[in-house]
Amino acid sequence: MKALAYERYGPPEVLAVRPLPTPRPGAGEVLVRVRAAGLNPKDVLVRKGKFKWLGAAPFPRICAYDFAGEVAELGSAVRGLRVGQAVYGMLNRWAAGAAAEWVTVPEGELAPMPLIPSDAEPRDPYVLAAAVPLAALTALQALRDLLRVAPGQRVLINGASGGVGTFAVQIARIYGARVVTTSSAGNQALCRELGAAEALDYASTDPAQAGPFEGIFDVFGSLPFPRARVALTPAGRYVTAIPTPRNVVRDLMTRALAQSARLVVVRSRRRDLEVLTRWLVQGALRPVVDRVFALDDGAAAHAYIETKRARGKVVLRIDDAP
Numbered sequence: 001m002k003a004l005a006y007e008r009y010g011p012p013e014v015l016a017v018r019p020l021p022t023p024r025p026g027a028g029e030v031l032v033r034v035r036a037a038g039l040n041p042k043d044v045l046v047r048k049g050k051f052k053w054l055g056a057a058p059f060p061r062i063c064a065y066d067f068a069g070e071v072a073e074l075g076s077a078v079r080g081l082r083v084g085q086a087v088y089g090m091l092n093r094w095a096a097g098a099a100a101e102w103v104t105v106p107e108g109e110l111a112p113m114p115l116i117p118s119d120a121e122p123r124d125p126y127v128l129a130a131a132v133p134l135a136a137l138t139a140l141q142a143l144r145d146l147l148r149v150a151p152g153q154r155v156l157i158n159g160a161s162g163g164v165g166t167f168a169v170q171i172a173r174i175y176g177a178r179v180v181t182t183s184s185a186g187n188q189a190l191c192r193e194l195g196a197a198e199a200l201d202y203a204s205t206d207p208a209q210a211g212p213f214e215g216i217f218d219v220f221g222s223l224p225f226p227r228a229r230v231a232l233t234p235a236g237r238y239v240t241a242i243p244t245p246r247n248v249v250r251d252l253m254t255r256a257l258a259q260s261a262r263l264v265v266v267r268s269r270r271r272d273l274e275v276l277t278r279w280l281v282q283g284a285l286r287p288v289v290d291r292v293f294a295l296d297d298g299a300a301a302h303a304y305i306e307t308k309r310a311r312g313k314v315v316l317r318i319d320d321a322p
């Protein structure tokens with residue numbers, strides 16, 4: 001099969017489309033014929049070798065955690081899915097593997113794929129679905145489980161115009177929050193469209209001066225807890241998406257305190273995908289897709305994510321084999 005893979009850690013140029021063996025599903029796994037694979041900053045960090053201490057998978061390594069496609073084969077223990085059914089999901093394993101024609105997925109890491117309404121390009125249902133899992137699960141798990149956002153709360157999303165942020169704004173609104181965002185000036189209108197009541201330009205406004213907030217989600221990483229704290233209410237909660245050693249320690253030290261500083265670590269779970277699915281089909285949640293790249297242009301897609309200016313999501317389209 002064709003796969004976007006790399007033989008060593010390094011810059012985007014280490015990526016190439018290579019012929020690799022098609023994987024076989026284990027008993028509790030599903031073989032998925034991938035039609036689109038979503039990319040995330042995690043793909044870039046893993047490709048650079050930033051997480052190699054967490055356990056090295058053998059090379060060549062295939063990129064991408066997010067996928068949408070069809071069930072091609074079911075492992076012997078898998079029930080409740082059928083061959084040909086459209087599915088989407090995110091791989092929990094560090095070794096990734098979704099940027100390929102086929103990928104094996106544990107059955108708990110995928111769900112039936114929603115048909116997401118779209119009144120603008122892209123309309124490709126697989127591209128839209130592949131844009132969702134990792135970023136939207138991160139936003140859901142941060143806002144619901146760690147910030148515990150409730151109706152009427154004033155919540156700050158710092159870095160609202162990227163992959164995670166565009167979902168976080170909408171999910172905080174779904175939970176009834178009054179959402180305040182930061183982005184560049186050019187993306188303030190997008191943040192308002194997604195549901196922000198106040199859209200701040202980070203170049204001219206310090207969000208730490210815009211409190212009080214019951215919840216702060218630092219998606220981008222430019223508002224560390226010591227600075228954010230002054231903008232929190234006495235029982236306000238803070239969550240960061242940036243897994244630095246300092247943020248891990250703060251998470252452990254503050255989780256029992258009124259003002260907590262938690263670190264979200266996204267996990268793929270079918271029941272959370274199903275929560276997203278309900279909102280997606282209702283039109284309450286929509287992916288913002290910035291660019292779609294062909295598998296052959298995977299290095300350019302990675303380089304684009306590295307600019308840290310993606311407006312929403314970046315997705316690879318996996319074309320049919322020649």
Ligand SMILES: NC(=O)c1ccc[n+]([C@@H]2O[C@H](COP(=O)([O-])OP(=O)(O)OC[C@H]3O[C@@H](n4cnc5c(N)ncnc54)[C@H](OP(=O)(O)O)[C@@H]3O)[C@@H](O)[C@H]2O)c1
Binds near residue numbers: 042202219220265308
């Ligand atoms: N811990 C976890 O489980 C987890 C899960 C997902 C993601 N993450 C991490 O979360 C971070 C965000 O992920 P993502 O997918 O949202 O990234 P992304 O899509 O690459 O984010 C790009 C966005 O960052 C914004 N940005 C750039 N400079 C900024 C600044 N100074 N202040 C505020 N926003 C700024 C840009 O907005 P403008 O163009 O408007 O400037 C752009 O929209 C990454 O570091 C990622 O690794 C962690």
